[in-house]
Amino acid sequence: xxxxxxxxxxxxxxxxxxxxxxxxxxxxxxxxxxxxxxxxxxxxxxxxxxxxxxxxxxxxxxxxxxxxxxxxxxxxxxxxxxxxxxxxxxxxxxxxxxxxxxxxxxxxxxxxxxxxxxxxxxxxxxxxxxxxxxx
DNA sequence: ATCAGGGCTGGCC
DNA sequence: TGGCCAGCCCTGA
Numbered sequence: 001x002x003x004x005x006x007x008x009x010x011x012x013x014x015x016x017x018x019x020x021x022x023x024x025x026x027x028x029x030x031x032x033x034x035x036x037x038x039x040x041x042x043x044x045x046x047x048x049x050x051x052x053x054x055x056x057x058x059x060x061x062x063x064x065x066x067x068x069x070x071x072x073x074x075x076x077x078x079x080x081x082x083x084x085x086x087x088x089x090x091x092x093x094x095x096x097x098x099x100x101x102x103x104x105x106x107x108x109x110x111x112x113x114x115x116x117x118x119x120x121x122x123x124x125x126x127x128x129x130x131x132x133x134x135x
Numbered sequence: 136a137t138c139a140g141g142g143c144t145g146g147c148c
Numbered sequence: 149t150g151g152c153c154a155g156c157c158c159t160g161a
Contacts, residue, residue: 028146047155051145062146064154083154091154098154 031055032066039082042105044118046086064091088120 026034031054038053039045045053047060047067056062067080081101084090090098092114099109099116110117 051155056145058156059145060155061144061153062155065145065147065152067154080154085154086156093154095154 025055028054028056028059028062029066029070032063033070033078036067036078036080036083039079041079041082042107044082044084044102044107044120046120047083048086050083060086084118084120088117090116090118 032050035050035053036045039050047063048058051057051059051063054063063083067078067083070078070080081094081098084098090109095114095116099111102109102118107118110119
C-alpha cells in the first residue's frame with residue numbers, strides 16, 4: 001500500500017494504488033498468514049500494513065498476537081521476520097533472530113545497544129486512520 | 136533526530 | 149466482563 005505507492009510515485013505517476021486490500025472475508029489467522037506470506041523476500045511490512053492487507057485496518061495488535069502463535073504450526077511457516085513496527089524497530093523478544101534473518105535477505109538493519117531498527121521511508125503521513133485524539 | 140509518557144483500537148482467551 | 153498483547157499515534161522534553 002503506502003510503501004508501494006511511494007515507489008510508484010518515484011517512477012510513474014498515473015498508477016493509482018487503489019485498494020489492494022480486499023481479501024476475502026477469511027478468518028483472521030488465515031488472512032494474516034496470507035498477508036505475511038505475500039511479503040516479498042528482502043522487504044518488510046509493518047504490523048499495521050499486514051492488518052490492512054488482511055482486511056482488518058487497525059488490527060495491528062491482533063496481528064502481533066497471531067505472529068506469536070502461528071509459527072507454532074510447522075506446516076505453514078511464515079516469514080514473520082519481515083513484519084516490523086511502523087517506526088522500523090523490531091520487537092525486543094525476537095529482535096536478534098529477526099535482524100539476523102533480515103540481513104540474510106539483504107535488508108539493512110542498524111543496531112544500537114540491544115535495539116534494532118530498519119530504515120524505512122515514511123509511508124504513512126499520519127493518515128486519519130489512527131488515534132488522533134484531540135487535546 | 137530520539138525518547139518517554141498516555142490514550143486508544145482490534146482480536147483473543 | 150476483564151485483561152492481555154511481537155501495535156499505533158500524538159505530544160512534550
